[in-house]
Amino acid sequence: MSDFSGNFNEISELLQKGKAKDIVGAVQKALDSGASAADILEKGLISGMNIVGGKFREGQVFVPEVLIAARAMNHASAALKPALAQAGVQPVGKAIVCTVKGDLHDIGKNLVKMMIEGKGIEVLDLGVDCPETKIVDAVRDSGAKVLCLSALLTTTMMAQRDVVDALKAANLRDKVKIMVGGAPVTQSFAEEIGADSYTPDAASAAEVCRAYYN
Numbered sequence: 001m002s003d004f005s006g007n008f009n010e011i012s013e014l015l016q017k018g019k020a021k022d023i024v025g026a027v028q029k030a031l032d033s034g035a036s037a038a039d040i041l042e043k044g045l046i047s048g049m050n051i052v053g054g055k056f057r058e059g060q061v062f063v064p065e066v067l068i069a070a071r072a073m074n075h076a077s078a079a080l081k082p083a084l085a086q087a088g089v090q091p092v093g094k095a096i097v098c099t100v101k102g103d104l105h106d107i108g109k110n111l112v113k114m115m116i117e118g119k120g121i122e123v124l125d126l127g128v129d130c131p132e133t134k135i136v137d138a139v140r141d142s143g144a145k146v147l148c149l150s151a152l153l154t155t156t157m158m159a160q161r162d163v164v165d166a167l168k169a170a171n172l173r174d175k176v177k178i179m180v181g182g183a184p185v186t187q188s189f190a191e192e193i194g195a196d197s198y199t200p201d202a203a204s205a206a207e208v209c210r211a212y213y214n
């Protein structure tokens, strides 16, 4: 395969600058020149977002810059969606995704959603800041076999435990496989709260999720 690294750097830089319109063109250009959607996501978009995250941590950029980068990320992800999805495949089943209560971060959740859809699974997206009651109702009513909970804050990851407990209290724990993720979440935390699985990124999340339908 030829070297697309120039495109990946360009995409990463456009993301860091929050150039929402230009990044869609750059993503399309990379796809047209044969780069895979997974590489564009990892080497361009996520690596750019990680740089923004590092600068945010160091106090070199602030919330407005991060929001502008996040908007560019959402535009670029939407442009990648057709390439990630498998056209014309009958859904094998349904999954629920959401970001837990108190947490507004949705970029990772949206990527997990897209990658899962790309595996031919229908996704019910409950959005961000999602209370346990809404999740319990969705598990009861939707027939989804897998529940994916995203949390980006050390404080809100505790809400993942609350969801597991709320499902137990509603006698619905056995109805779904619970997957947890987000930057602060770990395998041992997943085990501690009684979730079924943890994975560190959207691609592996989609693999594990798909396996639950076999």
Ligand code: B12
Residues within 6 Å of the ligand: 046, 049, 050, 052, 053, 054, 056, 057, 063, 066, 067, 070, 102, 103, 104, 105, 106, 107, 108, 109, 111, 112, 147, 148, 149, 150, 151, 152, 153, 154, 155, 179, 180, 181, 182, 183, 184, 198, 199, 200, 201, 202, 203, 205
């Ligand atoms: C973008 C961002 C924001 C944006 C969010 C915009 C949006 N629409 O999402 C805004 C500006 C709103 C924001 C606000 C805040 N943020 Co913020 N934010 C970030 C930042 C820079 C990037 C997060 C991101 O999108 N990463 C890229 C995605 C692709 O990665 P990801 O979410 O981790 O997802 C991947 C995996 O984790 C996994 N995954 C995700 N979900 C799931 C689910 C399942 C089931 C599975 C299996 C896998 C999985 O797959 C994804 C793709 O590979 C991070 C820093 C960082 N580097 O993480 C800080 C960060 C998360 N934020 C932080 C903070 C402190 C805040 C605020 C409290 C700031 C403030 N003082 O107001 C608020 C909180 C708002 C709230 N209530 O939620 C801290 C959290 C510290 C902590 N440990 O708790 C971080 C780490 C920055 C820092 N270093 O200080 N933030």
